[in-house]
Every structure is written in C-alpha cells, then in structure tokens.
Amino acid sequence: MIDIRLRSKISPEEMKQKIGKILTDDDYNLLIHKDTTIRGTDGRVVAIFQKGVIPNNIMDESYETLHDLKKYQTNNRGLASGTPRISKGEGKRSATAKSIASATIGSFDAVGAKQYCRLTAYSGKETNEYKKLFPLFQFIGDEMKDKAPDRYNAQMEFVDRTHDDWVIPNTPFTTVTVNNSYPTGVHTDKGDLDEGISTLACIKKGDMQGGYLVLPEFRIAFKMGHGDLLIFDAHQWHGNTKLISNSDDAERISVVCYYRTRMENCDDMDSEYLKRLKVQEKKLIDG
Numbered sequence: 531m532i533d534i535r536l537r538s539k540i541s542p543e544e545m546k547q548k549i550g551k552i553l554t555d556d557d558y559n560l561l562i563h564k565d566t567t568i569r570g571t572d573g574r575v576v577a578i579f580q581k582g583v584i585p586n587n588i589m590d591e592s593y594e595t596l597h598d599l600k601k602y603q604t605n606n607r608g609l610a611s612g613t614p615r616i617s618k619g620e621g622k623r624s625a626t627a628k629s630i631a632s633a634t635i636g637s638f639d640a641v642g643a644k645q646y647c648r649l650t651a652y653s654g655k656e657t658n659e660y661k662k663l664f665p666l667f668q669f670i671g672d673e674m675k676d677k678a679p680d681r682y683n684a685q686m687e688f689v690d691r692t693h694d695d696w697v698i699p700n701t702p703f704t705t706v707t708v709n710n711s712y713p714t715g716v717h718t719d720k721g722d723l724d725e726g727i728s729t730l731a732c733i734k735k736g737d738m739q740g741g742y743l744v745l746p747e748f749r750i751a752f753k754m755g756h757g758d759l760l761i762f763d764a765h766q767w768h769g770n771t772k773l774i775s776n777s778d779d780a781e782r783i784s785v786v787c788y789y790r791t792r793m794e795n796c797d798d799m800d801s802e803y804l805k806r807l808k809v810q811e812k813k814l815i816d817g
Contacts, residue, residue: 532566536576539747545767550715553744553771558751561742568750568762575727577745577752577762578677584669584757589733592666595659596733596783600710602633602652631710635660637696638705639721639792646805647696647796650705663706664699670729670759670787671701678727678761685726688794695799702726704793709784713741716769722788728764729787732756736780741773754784764788 539545548557562568568577635653640646653660675682685702696704705722722728730743734756742751743760747767752760762768764786773782796802 532564533569534566534750535569535573536571536748536750540749545747548716548746548769549767550717551769552713552715553742553746553769555771557746557749557771558742558744559749561751561753563753568745568748575678575681575761575763576748576766577750577760579752580673580677580759580761582755582757583673583759584666584731584733586757588666588669589757592663593733593735593783595662596708596785597710597781598659599633599635599652599708600631600781602631603629604632605629630712632712633708634705635663635708636698636703636705637790637793637796639790639796640805641721641792643809644806645809647793647802648806649799664701666731666785667698667701667703667706667787670731670785671698671703673759674702674727674729674761681725681727685723685789688723688725688789688791691794693796693798696793696796698787701787703787703789705788705790707786707788709786711738711773711775711780711782713770713773714768716744716746716767718767719764719786719788721790721792722764723791724765726789727761730754730760730762731785731787732758732760733783733785734781736778737776738780738782739774739776740771741782742771744769744771754782 562579565581566579567575570576633652634650636650638648638650682702689697689702719728732754743754744751745766745768754760
C-alpha cells in the first residue's frame with residue numbers, strides 16, 4: 531500500500547471555478563491506479579484506494595439488481611448532476627436541466643415536507659431485490675472497518691444509537707446512492723456523517739473509459755475500475771472526468787454507501803409510519 535501525504539491545495543478562487551463542472555485531465559497531476567492511502571496535512575485519512583478488492587461472486591450476484599436501478603431517473607442531484615439547475619417558478623424547487631440515472635436506496639431521515647423517517651420507495655417496494663445487495667454492502671463495511679478503523683468506530687457509535695429498522699444489517703450504513711454511467715459535477719456530499727467516512731465501489735461492463743474520480747483541490751485522481759473500492763471523505767470537493775462509451779454494453783455503476791447524519795433521531799418504523807399518516811392528514815386538511 532502506497533502512502534501519500536498531501537502538502538498543498540489549489541486556491542479557493544481556482545476551486546470556485548470548478549464547482550458543478552465535469553472535470554478534465556487538466557484538473558489533476560497524479561492519477562492513482564494502485565492501492566494507495568491519501569492523508570491530509572494533519573495526517574488524517576482523506577482517501578484509501580483498493581484495486582480490484584471486491585470479490586467477483588459478490589459483484590456478479592449484485593449486478594442485475596444494480597443494473598435494473600438504471601430505470602430510476604432524477605433531476606434532483608444538484609451540482610452532482612454536472613448540469614445547470616433551472617427554476618420551476620416562485621416557491622418551487624429548482625431542477626437540473628437533464629435527468630440522470632441515480633437512485634437512493636435504504637433509509638431516509640425526516641427532511642423537508644416529509645417529516646418522518648422512511649425507507650426509500652424502492653427499498654420498501656422491492657424488498658427482495660434490495661436484500662440481494664446486502665452481501666455487497668456488508669463486504670464494503672468490513673473493508674471500511676479494516677482499512678479505516680477510527681472512522682468506522684466513530685460511525686458505529688451513531689449506528690449503535692440508531693434503530694435497527696433503519697440500518698443495513700451488519701454494516702455501518704443506512705443509505706446507498708447508485709449512479710449509472712454518468713460523470714458527476716464537482717460537489718461535496720450533503721447529509722452524511724461528518725465523523726464517519728463514505729465509500730465508493732465500482733462495477734463496470736463493456737468498454738467504458740474515463741470517469742476518473744478527482745479531488746480537484748489536491749489535483750489527485752483515482753482510476754476507478756471493475757471491483758475497485760474507494761473509502762474517502764466525501765465532504766471534500768470531488769467529481770468525475772468525462773465518461774466515454776466504446777461498446778453497446780458499456781456501463782459503469784458507482785455504489786456510494788454512507789450513514790445519514792440524522793438517522794439516530796428516528797423512532798421505530800411503526801412509529802414513523804404514524805407520523806407519516808399525520809403529515810398526510812394535515813396536508814389534506816390544509817388543502
């Protein structure tokens with residue numbers, strides 16, 4: 531395992547120009563393609579890259595379910611979509627100009643108009659398919675425990691305070707975002723735990739090139755390939771270079787596992803369902 535200590539980063543002014551944009555090869559100096567640990571100037575782990583660590587049988591057993599999630603399109607990924615946001619009118623949430631194949635599965639905390647905790651629509655309706663992914667999530671959690679024990683233990687303190695209804699069994703995660711074959715614009719992740727750390731697993735089919743995961747502040751990129759795992763601080767600015775498809779079956783699936791910060795405040799599933807009914811009742815009364 532190569533160990534790299536960061537010494538400098540680009541200026542805030544230069545960084546500001548990259549936010550929301552798809553990156554290019556000019557945005558990094560170092561391309562990581564071997565097992566490597568990246569540490570900040572304070573020695574704290576920023577990223578741990580592992581090449582081909584995810585077993586083939588786990589990837590094979592997960593692929594069909596992950597591939598099927600491609601049908602879920604969203605225009606609510608903000609800067610991560612890599613496309614500009616457009617206004618829907620006064621008092622309405624803006625949306626990205628282009629829908630992307632990105633699905634959130636697992637659990638979600640009370641936020642916005644939905645003041646109740648819940649499973650995402652997919653996880654609640656497609657329970658059997660969702661459970662097929664548990665071995666992948668559990669393997670990723672075990673790697674996080676082994677390679678980043680301090681961050682794992684910090685995250686598990688929150689998991690231990692969270693009702694089992696909302697935690698993916700035998701993992702430090704509550705929630706997973708699955709992105710299919712699109713490069714993300716430069717962004718930082720919102721809603722995941724500051725004390726913990728996020729993970730990014732990659733499953734590829736066909737001939738898909740590019741899509742390097744770049745930390746532009748530090749001018750470092752990771753060449754994410756089939757079976758690779760990146761354990762990293764997703765509160766750092768990050769984004770992708772352009773993806774280039776060279777075959778009809780080309781596909782790159784990114785699986786991002788994390789713990790949503792406020793899940794520890796959720797009651798059990800039955801109690802949260804009653805909260806949901808009250809919210810819906812109030813909405814009907816208010817018209």
